[in-house]
Amino acid sequence: xxxxxxxxxxxxxxxxxxxxxxxxxxxxxxxxxxxxxxxxxxxxxxxxxxxxxxxxxxxxxxxxxxxxxxxxxxxxxxxxxxxxxxxxxxxxxxxxxxxxxxxxxxxxxxxxxxxxxxxxxxxxxxxxxxxxxxxxxxxxxxxxxxxxxxxxxxxxxxxxxxxxxxxxxxxxxxxxxxxxxxxxxxxxxxxxxxxxxxxxxxxxxxxxxxxxxxxxxxxxxxxxxxxxxxxxxxxxxxxxxxxxxxxxxxxxxxxxxxxxxxxxxxxxxxxxxxxxxxxxxxxxxxxxxxxxxxxxxxxxxxxxxxxxxxxxxxxxxxxxxxxx
Numbered sequence: 001x002x003x004x005x006x007x008x009x010x011x012x013x014x015x016x017x018x019x020x021x022x023x024x025x026x027x028x029x030x031x032x033x034x035x036x037x038x039x040x041x042x043x044x045x046x047x048x049x050x051x052x053x054x055x056x057x058x059x060x061x062x063x064x065x066x067x068x069x070x071x072x073x074x075x076x077x078x079x080x081x082x083x084x085x086x087x088x089x090x091x092x093x094x095x096x097x098x099x100x101x102x103x104x105x106x107x108x109x110x111x112x113x114x115x116x117x118x119x120x121x122x123x124x125x126x127x128x129x130x131x132x133x134x135x136x137x138x139x140x141x142x143x144x145x146x147x148x149x150x151x152x153x154x155x156x157x158x159x160x161x162x163x164x165x166x167x168x169x170x171x172x173x174x175x176x177x178x179x180x181x182x183x184x185x186x187x188x189x190x191x192x193x194x195x196x197x198x199x200x201x202x203x204x205x206x207x208x209x210x211x212x213x214x215x216x217x218x219x220x221x222x223x224x225x226x227x228x229x230x231x232x233x234x235x236x237x238x239x240x241x242x243x244x245x246x247x248x249x250x251x252x253x254x255x256x257x258x259x260x261x262x263x264x265x266x267x268x269x270x271x272x273x274x275x276x277x278x279x280x281x282x283x284x285x286x287x288x289x290x291x292x293x294x295x296x297x298x299x300x301x302x303x304x305x306x307x308x309x310x311x312x313x314x315x316x317x318x319x320x321x322x323x324x
Contacts, residue, residue, distance in 0.1 A: 089231035091291040093224035098164070098180050099173045104141035105148070113158050115178030116185040120230040123196045123238045124223045125189050126280065127162060127263045128272040133203040137169035143202060144173055161187035162200040164222055170214030172222055175200070181229070191247025192240055192257070192266040197226050205273035216279050220286035223260055227287070234260045234287035242266075260284045 129147060148160040162175040163186045175198075178184035188198025199219055205211050227234055236259045242249040247267050249255045255266070262280055263271035 089228055091231055091233070091293055092228040093221070093287070093290040093292075095181070095225045096172055096218065096221040098222075099141075099171060101174045101177060104144040104173065106145065112177055115159075115176070117178065118183045118185055118195045121183045121195060121197045121226055122230055122232050123192075123240065123257065123259050123261060124227060124234075125192070125196055125198050125261050125263050125266065126219060126272050126276065126283070127188060127198060127200040128205045128276055129165070129200050129202050130204050130271070131202065133168070133209065135168070135202070137167050137171060140165075140167040140169075140171060140173065140202060143167075144175070157187055159187070161198060163188070163197040165200045165202055166215050166218045166222070167202045168212045168215055170212070170218040172218050189247070189263055189267045191242035191244040191249060191251070192255075194243060195240065199223065201272060201276055205276035206270070207274035209273065209275045211276050211279050216283060217286070220283045221290060223283065224287035224290035227259065228291050232259055233293060234284045234291070235293075258284075260287060 129143075131143060131147070135143060144160070144165055147165075151157045151160055159177055160175050163184055164180075165173045165175050167173070174180050176184055176186055183195065184197075186193045186196065186198045188200070189196070199222055201211070201215055201219065203209075223234055232238070237256050238259050239254050239256050241254050242251055245251045249266075257265050258280075260280065260283060262277045263269055264277070
């Protein structure tokens with residue numbers, strides 16, 4: 001009985017004799033459970049039965065019980081479902097730092113209508129804001145606020161049209177409300193606001209105007225991340241259906257456009273300016289590299305025709321902006 005009490009209370013000093021020492025070892029192992037986990041427990045009736053056995057017999061019985069419980073615990077762990085991490089697209093890119101709307105929005109003094117969404121973003125349009133270039137980057141929030149006021153006030157748009165804006169120092173700002181990682185329907189170009197994102201470069205980049213490298217790099221990083229969410233190759237092309245005859249294409253017509261396009265590809269304008277348009281091939285290649293695509297790889301084939309459905313959420317009282 002004393003040997004069994006030692007087994008059942010392994011923290012106590014073992015009694016003399018080999019049987020008792022074996023009992024102590026078994027008790028120590030059994031008290032910690034398999035793999036050092038929480039203590040395993042034997043049913044009380046079984047403990048009473050073990051107490052009636054002589055020393056070595058009790059040790060042997062206890063060993064068999066411990067082995068059985070350990071086997072059962074291992075089998076139980078093996079039966080648990082394995083948690084898998086959420087799968088990323090095959091060609092995803094890191095999310096760049098994006099300054100939230102609150103940095104420039106402040107108190108707008110007007111109610112913001114609910115955002116509208118598409119199912120995914122499969123193309124990006126690059127714009128310039130046609131505003132002065134000689135600004136301090138610390139003034140970028142004020143400039144964006146001015147753009148917002150002009151679009152929502154003078155043009156009666158529901159929000160700023162661009163999904164993102166990038167200043168000359170490469171800082172990326174959240175534009176249109178709805179969530180940077182969600183497919184927010186923009187108001188940046190006639191006919192092709194659905195399933196696209198508008199990225200605006202703060203400034204005017206007509207022929208001969210230098211485009212800051214930091215701005216180019218940030219546009220590439222932003223496009224790589226945003227398009228990567230749908231595993232879209234920035235070097236490829238996409239077929240979109242025009243929703244507005246004010247674009248280069250009549251409403252209902254399908255157009256094959258670059259995945260990473262300039263505003264002028266979908267609308268009659270010189271935007272984003274000759275200088276920034278000339279940098280778009282470089283931006284496409286940089287974005288593809290950031291997605292982990294090989295520089296010699298073949299750009300993806302044109303995608304399926306994507307119609308422009310009604311937005312998920314449509315404001316009832318304020319008509320959406322149509323873009324420049």
